[in-house]
Amino acid sequence: MRQLAGDDAEYLAPERVFALVVGIESYGVGADWDLRGPARDAVRFAEWLTGPAGVPAANVRLFLSPLPASAGPGSSPAPAAAATAGAARLPAHRPATGNEIEDALLRELPKCDGDLLLIYWAGHGYAGDDDQLLLPFADASAPPIRHLDLDSALRFWRSSKVNQRFRRVVSIGDACRLDVRTGAGPTFGRVDYGNGRPVRSRSTFVLYAARPGLPAQNIGGAGRLTDTLLARLAGRSLDESLRHLPDIAREVHADLAALARRGQAWQQIQWRISDWDGNPVTDDGWPQEPPGAPRLDDQAWAELHGLLPGPGLPPDAYRAYRWAFEAAGCAPPGPALPAAEPMAVVRDLDRRLGSGSRRLPLPLAFVRYLAAREEDRARAERLADWVRRTGLRLGADAVPAPPARERDGRAELHVQLTESADEDAYLVRMWLHRQGFEALWESARPIALAAVREELVRQVFGAAGPELRRIEFHVPEPLLDEEFERWPLPTRGRRTAELGTSYEVLVRCPEERTHQSGHRWRRKWAWYREHGGRHPDAVHALTGRTPPGPGLADRLGAEGHPVCALLDRHGAPLADRLELVLDAGLPIAVWRRTGAEAACCTGPETLAALLASVTGGTDAADADADAEVRAADAADASATGLAPALDLDRLPDAVRKLRVVSAPGGCADCPAGARLGLLWDDPEHRPRTTSLS
Structure with a gap:
């Protein structure tokens, strides 16, 4: 069992632990960078620190930049709400801007008297030229993007510029490590926080949510790494958790591997221990080759511009987004689209690698679904042709056929009731819908609801047939609360069942x-x-x-x-x-x-x-x-x-x-x-x- 360097016999007291916890959902760059969930993840991690782990709230520096509650799904329990819910433990949070975070990490915390610093960061992340983790601040705007260079910050913390008592630094980055060298990402400048003399008694442990060049996974408004890690930390003391982080990291890796076998995860975490001289000990025994599908090339991007409808989202955009993951054999990331413009959605999909067992780029499946739903047949054929040609050029797996729309071929009975001069009688029309609407019956005069029930039963067991799944009543407002679903339906002999137990029964008011x-x-x-x-x-x-x-x-x-x-x-x-x-x-x-x-x-x-x-x-x-x-x-x-x-x-x-x-x-x-x-x-x-x- 590998432990962190240092005097392992000495108990690690919670009051000797300091932490910097960051969760960023909203960035100054623009709405395309909005990321659902990191602020909530940071709150959850801070709650673990100040709750079960017993770290004093005064020792935790919490930085949050959440999306507004109305900006998207799961946008943090809102720091305000979270702070209220955990007011007894959580410290007040500050905005996750560059000045605030650098002041705390490089000037305030180094003066504290502690044994261990824990850095937790949830948000966007990139891998630099030397695979260093680059973490944009919330106020990052025009290039070059203002950011924290985690490797430079850790070198600073291994130096004499930090209080001698700090012997260990632990960093957990629940962020992507997308490669800036591809040219597809933003531009970052160089950051160097300066170094003093190396401190021989100090070691660092870094846990990354993904390997260099790969994205991290976010599901249900929660980072996959954070979710899995907190589950493993439950029931462990702070001392045990921090001493045995390499073993916990292996357990997390095993959990993610089990999810990957079921098609519900695709990221591969990485951890690294560095001694005082910076020599790394890494998890070399784990697979290094990134899984997944090829990314779109320049020709694909050039051809796709102008093909997708815009500027807004096309119909069925979210269903296409979700189905792309299902077609690739992996779990969809959440209940909402990552952007409000189709090309931005494609860019999001292109950054994700899909399942390691399939060479199916997610953008191809997304566009294929949209083509199947496109009512303009000429545009639909152009989109489908783009999918075919791009897939062949990239050597991708064939895209399966999207599912048919649920209502296509579904047998429905539509019943229209129109008010007449007689308040207890209605003019009635009935249609059957399969591939289209077929007129079935029309009352010659206004009839009472009892007569409507009798005719409905005749149509259910006549023209509608056993394929009937839904009955829709088009009614005036006063009939909205008529319990059509409780109308009796003959079953056998004199026995009856309620209409709504055999069919989807609903009302409409067009x-x-x-x-x-x-x-x-x-x-x-x-x-x-x-x-x-x-x-x-x-x-x-x-x-x-x-x-x-x-x-x-x-x-x-x-x-x-x-x-x-x-x-x-x-x-x-x-x-x-x-x-x-x-x-x-x-x-x-x-x-x-x-x-x-x-x-x-x-x-x-x-x-x-x-x-x-x-x-x-x-x-x-x-x-x-x-x-x-x-x-x-x-x-x-x-x-x-x-x-x-x-x-x-x-x-x-x-x-x-x-x-x-x-x-x-x-x-x-x-x-x-x-x-x-x-x-x-x-x-x-x-x-x-x-x-x-």
Whole structure:
């Protein structure tokens, strides 16, 4: 068992440990550098230091530059929220700017009386000409990028310029080590912090999240290295953890290797111990060859410019991004896109290497998916041709065919009810959708809902057939709370089942989408198409603390997000809250039916938690990765009061499952479990309403 140099018999007291902890999500360079999660990772590491490890908060220098809470998914529990949650332990944080960090690392901490300095850094990182780790500061802007040269800083700390008592320096860098020599990255100048005499009794340990030239992995708003390392540090004392870091590093490497075999990780960490004279002892026994696929060449970049639609994101951009990872055999990194412009998304994918077992560049899979969804057939063919030619030139594996759109070929029954002069009767039309809409039936006169039920049953067992999966009711606003899903469906003999247990049953209200609410509706659906159903900004939970009203409708309707409202327990009438949904232009909503509360129910308290328990799952290959995402989301929810993340793409099926069984954790046959209403109003998927007469 290898230990750090020094007097190993002497106990390492927590009060003799000092730390510099940095997490940077937002950079002065611009929004393209936004990085989700490092500030939260830094808070988590600081919480371990000042909590289980017992390091006094006064010994920790915490530097955070988070994204605003609305800027992206998982953007830190927000230092303010984190500091509030852990106010008893965490020190006040400072901005992660060059002046602040250099002042602490090079002037303030060297004067302290300690035995060990621990440096933790989460954010962007690059490998310099000599493979030194270059860490940009939050205020880095125009080239040359202002940064911390970690190797130069460690040489400074191994010198006589630092208090003699410090005998060990430990550095953990949860950052990429992308090679600046390729010319694809930013420009860095030289940094030299100066050296005094070497101190023979001092050693350093450096743990890198990636080998030179390779990216680090971020999943669910958490660095893969930080997540895995903190799991290994749990249950160990500070003294044991710091003395046996090489062995812990080997355990972390084994954990990542196990994830890589399941296609859920691809990074390879590296560690290095240096004695007083700087001679390194490295992990030479580990594989050195970087895995993964070739990167795009200059010809590919030149040809791709102008092919992708712009300036905004194309429809299905997030789904294409996520599928690129799945096609390459590795876990997707998180629930949101890394940028708001298609070429920036391609650049992000090109920096990632995919799976070590496949030579499939992620940009090829991304563009192939977009080509399959492109409605302009000429553009679609140009994109597909770019994928073919680029793949052949790079010697890449063939890109598999993207999955068909879920609604393509799905059998749906659409039922339109239009108000008439008789308030209890409706004009009715029915369509069947498979590859397109086919008119089935139209009432000659207004009919009551009971007659609508009878005709619906005839169509379900007639033209619709056994392939039917979904029934969509296009209704006026007063019928939004009609429990169509509870309409009886004959099963055998006189037995019946509820309609919503066999089919996805949802309501729509397209005729109410007029004027400004109609503009909002279409804009929000376009945002949903671009960003997908996992984005944390997609859902707004309307709880009892939020009174509905015109002001709230305007706030919810002002941007492309949110697209879904969860109408939880609330004192306001349901009709008022549904009116708010329509005014705000929200295309999706879920609510508890009136009277659906039951004294026996002990399931999840919030509608968000109930739905997240069903929509969080994914394919088996993604199960472990998504479990980490959901755990991270739950941590965010606990810290910030936000709802757990949902997957809206799975929402109709999730509601159907909840209608079949009681809420998870509730009692058997709970009457509240199945009584959920679902609004799902897709402006791009509507039958033409020309009369059959």
